[in-house]
Amino acid sequence: MNIDGLRRSWSLLVEQGDQAPLYFYSTLFAASPEIREMFPTNMAGQRERLFTALGHTVANIDQLPRITEYLRSLGRDHRKFAVRADQYPLLGRALAATFQHFLGPEWTRELADDWSSAFAMIAQIMIDAAAESERTSPPWWVGEVVAHERRTFDVAVLTLRPSYLLPFTPGQSISLSPSASRAWRYYSPANAPRPDGTIELHVRATPGGLVSSRLVYGTTVGDQLHLAAPVGERLALTQAGDRDLVLVAGGTGWAPLKALVEQVAAEGGQRQVSLYVTARSRGDLYDSAYLTEAATRHHWLTVRHLMEPRTGGNGPGGLVDTLAAASGGWRDRHVYLCGGDSMVRATLDSLRDAGFHEGQLHHEGLSTGWYGADWRTQVGSSDQRSHAKVTHER
Numbered sequence: 122m123n124i125d126g127l128r129r130s131w132s133l134l135v136e137q138g139d140q141a142p143l144y145f146y147s148t149l150f151a152a153s154p155e156i157r158e159m160f161p162t163n164m165a166g167q168r169e170r171l172f173t174a175l176g177h178t179v180a181n182i183d184q185l186p187r188i189t190e191y192l193r194s195l196g197r198d199h200r201k202f203a204v205r206a207d208q209y210p211l212l213g214r215a216l217a218a219t220f221q222h223f224l225g226p227e228w229t230r231e232l233a234d235d236w237s238s239a240f241a242m243i244a245q246i247m248i249d250a251a252a253e254s255e256r257t258s259p260p261w262w263v264g265e266v267v268a269h270e271r272r273t274f275d276v277a278v279l280t281l282r283p284s285y286l287l288p289f290t291p292g293q294s295i296s297l298s299p300s301a302s303r304a305w306r307y308y309s310p311a312n313a314p315r316p317d318g319t320i321e322l323h324v325r326a327t328p329g330g331l332v333s334s335r336l337v338y339g340t341t342v343g344d345q346l347h348l349a350a351p352v353g354e355r356l357a358l359t360q361a362g363d364r365d366l367v368l369v370a371g372g373t374g375w376a377p378l379k380a381l382v383e384q385v386a387a388e389g390g391q392r393q394v395s396l397y398v399t400a401r402s403r404g405d406l407y408d409s410a411y412l413t414e415a416a417t418r419h420h421w422l423t424v425r426h427l428m429e430p431r432t433g434g435n436g437p438g439g440l441v442d443t444l445a446a447a448s449g450g451w452r453d454r455h456v457y458l459c460g461g462d463s464m465v466r467a468t469l470d471s472l473r474d475a476g477f478h479e480g481q482l483h484h485e486g487l488s489t490g491w492y493g494a495d496w497r498t499q500v501g502s503s504d505q506r507s508h509a510k511v512t513h514e515r
């Protein structure tokens with residue numbers, strides 16, 4: 122397989138912009154109308170995701186262990202869409218047709234063979250991982266809503282009870298779909314695993330976010346939701362070894378960090394935790410009762426609230442200033458950040474300037490795509506992330 126050839130041809134496809142995924146899906150759906158029904162009516166969000174994943178794979182194809190784990194995770198995750206192994210070649214054919222259409226004479230027999238082998242390898246890794254996970258877990262769990270609390274106009278805290286135990290690690294994300302819908306969205310449990318298996322979710326209704334709006338405004342106790350297997354390791358506590366922590370939360374990005382606080386407590390409070398909760402206004406602090414109670418109960422936890430301007434964490438006396446000032450004493454700490462992109466980006470910049478190295482900084486990623494950055498920017502980029510990014514509606 123000529124890796125340079127694969128990358129060069131992908132770059133040529135990238136130059137076509139949105140036309141390439143548009144052509145790909147039109148070809149796929151025309152050839153296999155039954156596949157159309159598996160995708161949402163509005164393809165605006167979905168269209169680029171498969172290309173993002175392929176771009177990420179091509180960019181990293183010479184680093185097999187990393188790309189294999191990435192594709193295995195994607196394959197396991199496809200079980201929730203009820204994808205069958207015999208459907209993969211249909212996508213492979215649509216991809217070849219797309220290359221042929223846009224590359225014209227540059228789409229040589231040799232290139233076609235290389236792409237056919239590469240796609241077959243990608244598909245096989247995904248198919249094998251899905252088959253393996255079939256032996257140990259269902260494609261999705263049914264979870265009953267046992268509590269639904271509207272904390273602010275657009276934020277709800279839900280408690281779900283899965284019908285069977287759904288094992289997860291604090292910091293991971295779980296994909297969720299209202300059972301009458303085919304749309305899935307990621308949310309992070311806001312608790313460490315509990316003996317009764319219940320899961321707390323913090324959901325903000327975002328403009329255009331069909332799942333989140335449904336969960337906040339159209340869901341009630343007794344409703345049933347579908348939950349898929351947990352994904353993502355980037356916010357796991359194991360990333361920090363036994364180091365003390367700084368946690369920086371914005372909006373419902375507080376949820377996975379709350380799960381980490383609970384995990385530290387469950388492990389006996391062996392480390393110091395400084396928690397910063399940023400909000401745009403007092404009314405946005407939707408979990409303050411818990412924060413006050415936790416700060417009183419746990420001697421190892423300090424909690425500070427910071428009001429942030431809409432543009433991010435750069436206001437005078439704001440989060441970035443505060444962290445920069447305090448960071449001298451925290452050189453050995455690991456920092457976990459979760460919230461809106463602008464807050465996370467500004468805070469990361471400030472911490473890097475203050476001398477923190479990448480291995481100390483844990484966040485879910487800042488790109489706009491799913492499972493990697495935007496597909497147009499992938500080829501040739503040395504993407505150092507070892508885990509999939511999961512896009513949330515925060």
Ligand code: HEM
Binds near residue numbers: 160199208212243247
């Ligand atoms: C190389 C193989 C494939 C790759 C790289 C790939 C990649 C992706 C990615 C990245 C997503 C977005 C997931 C999310 O946002 O949660 C996705 C979703 C999806 N994929 Fe695939 N996929 C592949 C094969 C297939 C096949 C064979 C089918 C079956 C027809 C399929 C059907 C779907 C469906 C139905 C969705 C959900 C769409 C939605 O609700 O937005 N995929 N795929």
